[in-house]
Amino acid sequence: MHSARAHMSRPSETHQLVIREPRPSDGAHMWTVAKDGGELDLNSSYAYLMMTRDFSTTCRVALSDNEIVGYVLGYRPPERPTHLFVWQVAVRDDQRGRGVAAHMLEHLIATSDVDALEATVEETNGASRALFASIARKHRAELTWSEGIPAEHFPDGHAGEPMLQIQPLR
Numbered sequence: 001m002h003s004a005r006a007h008m009s010r011p012s013e014t015h016q017l018v019i020r021e022p023r024p025s026d027g028a029h030m031w032t033v034a035k036d037g038g039e040l041d042l043n044s045s046y047a048y049l050m051m052t053r054d055f056s057t058t059c060r061v062a063l064s065d066n067e068i069v070g071y072v073l074g075y076r077p078p079e080r081p082t083h084l085f086v087w088q089v090a091v092r093d094d095q096r097g098r099g100v101a102a103h104m105l106e107h108l109i110a111t112s113d114v115d116a117l118e119a120t121v122e123e124t125n126g127a128s129r130a131l132f133a134s135i136a137r138k139h140r141a142e143l144t145w146s147e148g149i150p151a152e153h154f155p156d157g158h159a160g161e162p163m164l165q166i167q168p169l170r
């Protein structure tokens with residue numbers, strides 16, 4: 001229903017960085033970026049493959065020298081279809097600090113029909129918080145926090161994941 005603009009999504013190329021929607025054959029590389037980084041909750045390889053199959057219009061990969069060096073997993077929450085929930089964003093260690101994550105999120109925002117971004121970020125994840133704060137600043141949008149997923153809902157000692165919302169996006 002909101003795929004019309006997403007289908008028009010074209011790869012973006014900046015400083016030899018290519019940003020595009022993932023293909024099913026990219027799923028394994030996305031899983032490897034997550035695993036090698038070591039910071040994220042590693043989903044099953046199956047989960048990455050399914051996201052590339054069924055949610056590619058709300059996900060992105062970044063390629064440098066034809067290698068996948070970053071990805072965004074995202075989806076539209078069915079009850080808030082104009083929002084983009086960013087489930088995971090990750091950039092390979094040697095590519096951080098050159099705007100890869102920001103480019104992927106900006107590409108998603110520019111090519112999807114969304115007016116708000118959502119994500120949950122642990123209190124200790126300074127890099128991720130800085131990334132989302134920067135996106136909010138660039139769009140002159142408000143960044144607000146809510147409880148998100150409290151620690152007691154996790155079965156495994158996982159820290160709580162406060163939820164941020166950035167809107168309106170323009």
Ligand SMILES: CC(C)(COP(=O)(O)OP(=O)(O)OC[C@H]1O[C@@H](n2cnc3c(N)ncnc32)[C@H](O)[C@@H]1OP(=O)(O)O)[C@@H](O)C(=O)NCCC(=O)NCCS
Nearest residue numbers: 088089090091096097098099100101102127128130131134
């Ligand atoms: C979070 C992460 C995706 C950022 O990727 P990145 O490509 O290095 O980020 P960018 O270069 O696009 O930076 C975007 C903004 O965040 C800031 N930023 C990025 N990393 C930062 C850090 N470690 N400390 C402070 N600020 C940081 C940048 O300065 C930039 O802000 P600016 O626009 O005001 O200059 C990357 O550090 C990562 O993969 N971390 C591990 C996985 C993770 O924790 N993901 C988030 C939870 S799902």
